[in-house]
Amino acid sequence: MKWSFMPKSTDGRPCYLVVNADESEPGTCKDRDIIRHDPHKLIEGCLIAGSAMGASSGYIYIRGEYANEAKVLQAAIDEAYDAGLLGRNAAGSGYDFELYLHRGAGAYICGEETALIESLEGKKGMPRMKPPFPAAVGLYGCPTTVNNVETIAVAPTILRRGASWFAGFGRAKNSGTKIFCLQGHVNKPCNVEEEMSIPLRELIDRHAGGVRGGWDNLLAVIPGGSSTPMIPKSVCDDVLMDFDALREHKTGLGTAGVVVMDKSTDLIRAIQRLSAFYKHESCGQCTPCREGMGWVNRVMIRMVEGRAEAEEIDVLEQVTRQIEGHTICALADGGVWPVQGLIRHFRPMMEDRIAAYKARHAMPMAAE
Numbered sequence: 621m622k623w624s625f626m627p628k629s630t631d632g633r634p635c636y637l638v639v640n641a642d643e644s645e646p647g648t649c650k651d652r653d654i655i656r657h658d659p660h661k662l663i664e665g666c667l668i669a670g671s672a673m674g675a676s677s678g679y680i681y682i683r684g685e686y687a688n689e690a691k692v693l694q695a696a697i698d699e700a701y702d703a704g705l706l707g708r709n710a711a712g713s714g715y716d717f718e719l720y721l722h723r724g725a726g727a728y729i730c731g732e733e734t735a736l737i738e739s740l741e742g743k744k745g746m747p748r749m750k751p752p753f754p755a756a757v758g759l760y761g762c763p764t765t766v767n768n769v770e771t772i773a774v775a776p777t778i779l780r781r782g783a784s785w786f787a788g789f790g791r792a793k794n795s796g797t798k799i800f801c802l803q804g805h806v807n808k809p810c811n812v813e814e815e816m817s818i819p820l821r822e823l824i825d826r827h828a829g830g831v832r833g834g835w836d837n838l839l840a841v842i843p844g845g846s847s848t849p850m851i852p853k854s855v856c857d858d859v860l861m862d863f864d865a866l867r868e869h870k871t872g873l874g875t876a877g878v879v880v881m882d883k884s885t886d887l888i889r890a891i892q893r894l895s896a897f898y899k900h901e902s903c904g905q906c907t908p909c910r911e912g913m914g915w916v917n918r919v920m921i922r923m924v925e926g927r928a929e930a931e932e933i934d935v936l937e938q939v940t941r942q943i944e945g946h947t948i949c950a951l952a953d954g955g956v957w958p959v960q961g962l963i964r965h966f967r968p969m970m971e972d973r974i975a976a977y978k979a980r981h982a983m984p985m986a987a988e
Contacts, residue, residue, distance in 0.1 A: 622765050625755035626673040633762040637670045637678040640736055641769050644683055644728040646846035646897060647877030650799040651769040653811050655689040659696035665772035668779060670717045673765055677718045681736050684724040694721050728901035732949045733766035746903045747949035770799055790816030794862035802828040804880035817862040837882045844874025846894050847954025849961025888970060891962045892920035898955030909952035912943040916959060923970055926977025933970055937963050
């Protein structure tokens, strides 16, 4: 879809492909495995994508903490150049394509495509207002497509086996495959490529050895990385892992980072840790995010202790609704959605925590 937005004829400006390998979302590590184990598939995908959109150069922006993966990928790029697959007359096609690797500096916000472009240009990584969109004014003011590693890496397989083959997986409007990162309280954490629309329970049982202590020990699952609201066991029993099915339960597939939490989990504490992450990673450009995420985190710290009033739960939810959708990028949305999911499904747990704190700190009654 993004490729189709690129200009069909040139106006003198070069076109660029940018690959977003700045994988920083908690619970997500699929790009790392692709780069670590099959970097040439990513390079081949860059060639295909670049040729399709008429890009003269490609940039792979890799997360700064992925030091070993950066070495592996750079070595693979060097091998591709030595074999004549990159550079002038790439792969003997008559098409010139240069590919560069750029290491980030550890900012989560640079996973947002326009902040990534700003960082790639040597500026502070802060999201741009849209429009204009990158396909019109992107890297160095030129038409640019920003794609994720998984999207580019699967292109060679789709081209080789056909679009109808790939679309045969999953169900209508949710077709294809997805790399799921299965982690948390499972017996065999792993990354696995599976078809879309697979039942969550089947996904966990087949590939991750099931929930630690059995399925009945399941408490909740974050289905798509840290920015997606959790769902309780009652939903997990039957939900399908695709965009539409998860949207019906007010969550999302996101990055497909599946975090499984059993009954030993302090869910309030878990969500507070996520709110602290988003507070820390805010670039500070938008007031609702800069100030709002700090406020949300402070309230969540008190909720963890139970040092709050039950009425504050409603106030907390109302504030998250005011933050949501009022910023340039979706970082703040990702910061408040987990809190909303906690309140939606586990409000009694929060109320019990508050009541227990009050009981522990109640003033003793004076003797008559």
